[in-house]
Amino acid sequence: MKRVYMDNNATTAVDARVLEAMRPFFSEQYGNPSSPYGPAQAARAAVDAARAPVARALGCGAEAVVFTSGGTESDNLAIKGVVFARGAGSAHVITTRIEHHAVLSSCEYLERRFGTRVTYLPVDRHGWVNPDDVERACEEDTALISVMFANNEVGTIEPIAEIGRIARARGIPFHTDAVQAVGKVPVSVDELGVDLLSLSGHKLYGPKGVGALYVRPGTVIDPLSHGGGHERGARAGTENVPGIVGLGAALRLCLDEMDTERRRLAGLVGRMERHIVERIPDAVPNGRADLRLPGTLNVSFRYVEGESVVLELDLAGIAASTGSACTTESTAPSHVLTAMGVEPNCAQGSVRFSLGRQNTDTDVDLLLDVLPSIIARLRSISPLAPPR
Numbered sequence: 001m002k003r004v005y006m007d008n009n010a011t012t013a014v015d016a017r018v019l020e021a022m023r024p025f026f027s028e029q030y031g032n033p034s035s036p037y038g039p040a041q042a043a044r045a046a047v048d049a050a051r052a053p054v055a056r057a058l059g060c061g062a063e064a065v066v067f068t069s070g071g072t073e074s075d076n077l078a079i080k081g082v083v084f085a086r087g088a089g090s091a092h093v094i095t096t097r098i099e100h101h102a103v104l105s106s107c108e109y110l111e112r113r114f115g116t117r118v119t120y121l122p123v124d125r126h127g128w129v130n131p132d133d134v135e136r137a138c139e140e141d142t143a144l145i146s147v148m149f150a151n152n153e154v155g156t157i158e159p160i161a162e163i164g165r166i167a168r169a170r171g172i173p174f175h176t177d178a179v180q181a182v183g184k185v186p187v188s189v190d191e192l193g194v195d196l197l198s199l200s201g202h203k204l205y206g207p208k209g210v211g212a213l214y215v216r217p218g219t220v221i222d223p224l225s226h227g228g229g230h231e232r233g234a235r236a237g238t239e240n241v242p243g244i245v246g247l248g249a250a251l252r253l254c255l256d257e258m259d260t261e262r263r264r265l266a267g268l269v270g271r272m273e274r275h276i277v278e279r280i281p282d283a284v285p286n287g288r289a290d291l292r293l294p295g296t297l298n299v300s301f302r303y304v305e306g307e308s309v310v311l312e313l314d315l316a317g318i319a320a321s322t323g324s325a326c327t328t329e330s331t332a333p334s335h336v337l338t339a340m341g342v343e344p345n346c347a348q349g350s351v352r353f354s355l356g357r358q359n360t361d362t363d364v365d366l367l368l369d370v371l372p373s374i375i376a377r378l379r380s381i382s383p384l385a386p387p388r
Contacts, residue, residue, distance in 0.1 A: 164193020
């Protein structure tokens with residue numbers, strides 16, 4: 001049976017070209033980049049060289065790139081690092097209700113442990129935050145604004161540049177979780193006005209266990225880990241050299257292929273959306289079609305459970321998801337769809353399709369062939385479905 005993978009927002013396959021770039025640093029050039037001798041300095045040179053494509057992807061200097069273990073650590077370091085430097089007990093943080101749990105849980109920890117005040121902003125029915133709400137929420141003691149670049153569940157791209165102008169005018173550090181955006185759409189930290197930006201390797205055809213945090217020069221953060229003072233004192237611990245090399249290689253490829261890939265994926269998703277709505281009654285796309293990541297489509301199928309749809313698709317050889325990979329074991333409706341005002345029964349029937357480099361028209365055809373009958377069969381046994 002042909003297997004089709006449509007869950008690239010959860011993770012991507014490591015590109016063969018990326019794996020080839022990483023290979024020598026597992027067993028040939030295995031030196032510790034902090035050691036002084038020749039083989040170790042080759043590893044150091046590889047780590048330093050990998051900063052260049054990350055910097056190019058963000059439009060920043062290489063000195064502003066801090067390598068981490070991934071998006072979750074980058075989010076934690078940005079949020080806690082800024083707040084700790086400011087004084088957690090007297091700080092105020094602004095974020096949104098649709099953030100990734102790495103952001104939400106960090107904010108909840110600061111509230112619970114230190115009494116940090118956090119404002120969780122609402123979004124509209126498309127998952128879009130109003131910059132005016134951000135401005136109204138700013139206070140004298142606001143230490144940080146954190147708004148994601150693009151939502152991982154519905155793909156809505158947020159008005160980061162507008163929020164950046166508000167933050168800059170008020171002198172408030174601004175962080176964006178851009179894990180889903182970097183490598184897929186153009187990103188410029190100066191144009192966006194962000195002071196901190198998180199990204200992750202395994203979302204852009206690089207390896208798991210590596211990511212980066214952009215820290216604008218002059219932005220003060222307290223490190224979360226202490227030891228050897230690696231990454232210019234921002235993050236202690238021996239660098240993951242193969243992973244860092246892989247992240248750099250993956251970003252080079254994404255930048256070189258971005259324009260073509262954006263158009264291709266947008267075309268595939270547009271065709272998927274049109275035909276799903278035409279062929280399946282009560283199929284409701286979620287998110288903002290005019291401002292959405294090129295490979296993401298989230299659809300609610302009324303009267304069925306999204307988890308059942310995903311299981312049936314798996315039996316047909318298609319991998320999709322009900323939302324964030326970090327919350328797939330939860331039976332509660334998506335916090336993103338709930339914040340968007342999607343009614344619970346409809347939110348429970350949501351499925352996310354996220355296409356990537358390996359997907360083709362043939363994959364879309366297969367999905368469109370099997371999905372209508374899956375939904376019809378599940379509705380025929382659903383107590384929620386209206387009588388025919």
